Structure formats: C-alpha cells, structure tokens
Amino acid sequence: DTAVSQTPKYLVTQMGNDKSIKCEQNLGHDTMYWYKQDSKKFLKIMFSYNNKELIINETVPNRFSPKSPDKAHLNLHINSLELGDSAVYFCASSQGAPTNTGELFFGEGSRLTVL
C-alpha cells in the first residue's frame, strides 16, 4: 500500500496549457509539501501545508496554485505552462507540527514535460 502517491507519473503537454498533479498520503501526517527537481537534480521546496493551511510559499510564480482539500491530499495546479516548468515534481509528507523533526516521505514523482 503506497504511502505517498502521485498522479500522473508522466505528463507531456503543450506550452500554454493548464495541468494538475494530485497527491495523497495514507500515513496520517499533518504536513504535506511540493518540491521541484530540475534537470540537474537540484531539489527546491515550493509549498507546504499543515492541516490544510499554507505555511510555506516559496518564490514560485502565481501560475502555480496548490490546493489542500483535507490533510491527506495536496494537489498542484499549473496555469499557462512554460518550457521552464519542465521538471519532476515531488509530493512529500511529514509528521507533526510545522516545526517538526520528522523526516520527509516522498512520492515517486511526476515528470512534467512542456513542449
């Protein structure tokens, strides 16, 4: 039973389109995250939610909009896709309050390719 699951695993789309990536965790964690891994494998945090409340919002274009309908789900919607958005997007979760000491549990990633 997958702990952190993301869909879709692969996404190929044209510039200017809008797309969404969904994430669900069954670990009972309070905090969920979106990370972006670029072509050089560098990993950057984008957003974090704790109990459906946005707590971390890095310098990300407002074309990216996270939504957390409940604490087990964190979705990412991207408007007007650009070539530079091509990356692997990882969802993660962790236990405890925002100042937690818990490790991150990552999904398998969603590879987005913008043509």
Add this chain to the structure above:
Amino acid sequence: AQSVAQPEDQVNVAEGNPLTVKCTYSVSGNPYLFWYVQYPNRGLQFLLKYITGDNLVKGSYGFEAEFNKSQTSFHLKKPSALVSDSALYFCAVSSNTNAGKSTFGDGTTLTVKP
C-alpha cells in the same frame, strides 16, 4: 537563511571500501539534519537523521553519520560499500526556527565499482 553544501558532485569507491559523502550546513537555531537517497526514476528515501543527543547516528542499509557542531558538518559514512549503494545522495537541514522548511544540498552521485 539556511543552506547546505555538498562539495563533491561525484564520489567513486570500490566495493568493500569505506565511503564518505560530505555535507556542511549553515542554519539559525538548532539544526535538524537528514540524509536521503534517490535511485534512478524514484522518489527520495530517508536514510537517517540527527535531531539531538548522540552525535553518531545510525540509519538504514548500514549507513551512519556524525554530527560535528564545531565544523557544522554531517558526513555520511559506510564501512564497506556495496555496488547497490550507487545512487544520488542528498543532505538536508531544517531547524527549530524555520517552520519545518527543509533545505536540500545539490546532491552527490555515489558510484561503487565492483
């Protein structure tokens, strides 16, 4: 601001030899330090962490790391490398003052040759 440096893009070792993957950090407050491993086309997997207490922490797959406060380092080690240890390794830091935000290093590719 917090940061992590992994000074080596690549580490090559022979199977059976000890390995070290280096990590230094900068953070305000008490550091929380983590190591993760990423195999090709997979998500990151947690290996070990230092939060408080004993400076030497042991983790999955025989890995260990030593927290050195004076050198602000948290190097990952293993006494005897396996070919299956070949992967991309990330060091990460957060603290008690940054709302749980983890900052990752740029990663080190470990290659273990038979």
